[in-house]
Amino acid sequence: MIRRRPLFWQIFPVSLLISLCTVLAVSWYATTTFKKFYYDQMVEDIEARALLLEQKILDLILESPDALQKFCRQAGRRAHTRITVVAPDGVVLADSNEDPQRMERHGKRPEITQAYSGQTGSSLRLSKTLHQDMLYVAIPLRLRSISPPAALRLSVPATALNTVLRTIRTRVFLASLLIILLAAVFSRQLALRISRPLEKIKQGAEQLSSGEKTRLVTIHEHGLSLEMTGLILSLNHMAEQLMERILLTRRQHNELEAVFSSMTEAVLAVDAEECVIRLNRAAGSLFCIDPQRSKDRPVQGMLRNPELMEMIRATLRSNNSTDAEIELFDGQQRTLLEVRVVPLQDNAQQPIGALLVMNDVTRINRLENVRRDFVANVSHELKTPITVIKGYVETLLDGGLDAHADGKSFLQIVLRQAGRLDAIIDDLLSLSRIENQVCNNESSLELSLTELNPTLRAALQTCELKAGEKQIGLELHCPPDLKAIHNPALLEEAVINLLGNAMAYSPAGSSVILRATSQQESDKKKWVRIMVEDEGCGIQREHLDRIFERFYRCDKARSRENGGTGLGLSIVKHIAQTHGGSVEVESQFGKGSTFTLRLPG
Structure with missing residues (x-):
């Protein structure tokens, strides 16, 4: 019996292998190219240095070998470059790092051989003298009396070249690794994009055959073959109709939940067994209850208020609404509630519990008391001078004007009380004006x-x-x-x-x-x-x-x-x-x- 593999495992390994081979080829080519480019750049740079020293070296070869050796040593130290002058017969005439008399002939060195032929020569190898990798560049020195030409060789450690090559290889390796990882991800996505719709079509068919319409999976046909599109369109049409109905139900539920949670009134629903069905955030805050953990818990242990419990039980017994004002005490704070309890019924109008709606009227009650006290105080403050004014005016009208001294005294009292009334009114107007500025935040x-x-x-x-x-x-x-x-x-x-x-x-x-x-x-x-x-x-x-x-x-x-x-x-x-x-x-x-x-x- 032939073992059949899933479509995913037929696509994913092949795609990944192609990507891996491509990345390895590109990495090898890039590393080789970078190495050659940097090598050529270093050779050109050293050759340029050698050309700058060429004329001076020619003059010193003809004039004084000792001066030539001294110049090479000084110039090599300043430029951090080894300078070697080689005669046409291979004898070292001067060297910036070693004693030329103790050095072997250099005539067979590859870069020197190329310089003898009239070209610029270069070589990268291990120096037997310095015991490290060096890059050698030699140019021909054409002497007037000597033929073939001598050679001027400059060399620098290949450390910089090796460092750059290591950096390039590291970066290329990391980039290759990243590309391989991305290729694996994209190959997997490609394989899944091809195989997953087929799997979903299979699941959708199984759900349709079993009658589980609420579990139907919506499938997008974008990028699929023409043969799959017809089947997927039919399945999508069925899925869309079903999802519209589900979303409508969910939206209505969310709207009701938002209204219930956003109410400033505390709302609490209990069942016939006096257990909590639901409560909103306001009720949770009022009674210090977590709404998420209160469901199905006995309401008596949460409210801990005999009057509220009696109202709930009365509504459950009689199936009638009840209203009352109840005071709650939380330590030192007093809260006044307007409570209304109504029967809770199902779709068949059968009683299933009770619904409490509690409105905190503490602040309104406090403001009403302040208003009442203010009106009483204003009335009292105004009534006192008005009573005095009225009494003395009546006295004056009853004959007090005949006594000049008493009449004048009475009028002074009336004037003083009128001034008191005027002062009270002025202060009330000032207070009203300042309060308006505070409440309205007037910019004037x-x-x-x-x-x-x-x-x-x-x-x-x-x-x-x-x-x-x-x-x-x-x-x-x-x-x-x-x-x-x-x-x-x-x-x-x-x-x-x-x-x-x-x-x-x-x-x-x-x-x-x-x-x-x-x-x-x-x-x-x-x-x-x-x-x-x-x-x-x-x-x-x-x-x-x-x-x-x-x-x-x-x-x-x-x-x-x-x-x-x-x-x-x-x-x-x-x-x-x-x-x-x-x-x-x-x-x-x-x-x-x-x-x-x-x-x-």
């Missing part, structure tokens, strides 16, 4: 690197009158060349608010210091620190975290007595954010406070 705000001293001095001058009335000293400590990136008008407003706050809570006879320094912080960025230091009553520790909130007061009675609106420090905070900086406070109750503005320098 001009920030530039300018000197800080004029801005701080202007703020200090604005507060001097009020400081004089309260007998409080104001001091400024700022280097005259200190610069910061700031808007002078906004920064002056912030410093005025800090100085006014410091003077409001400082006793008479004390001092308020305005200080500015520059320092390089750990982020390798230069920052300017503007500090307002007072000797007032200080701030208790529990108030420090909220001191920059709108209308927040540590001592409400004393704040209103001092005439503050409760918005000054909030304005300072937003001005600092507008400049890309921050504001901080350090205080010791009963000993004073230090407010610090940080601005980029």
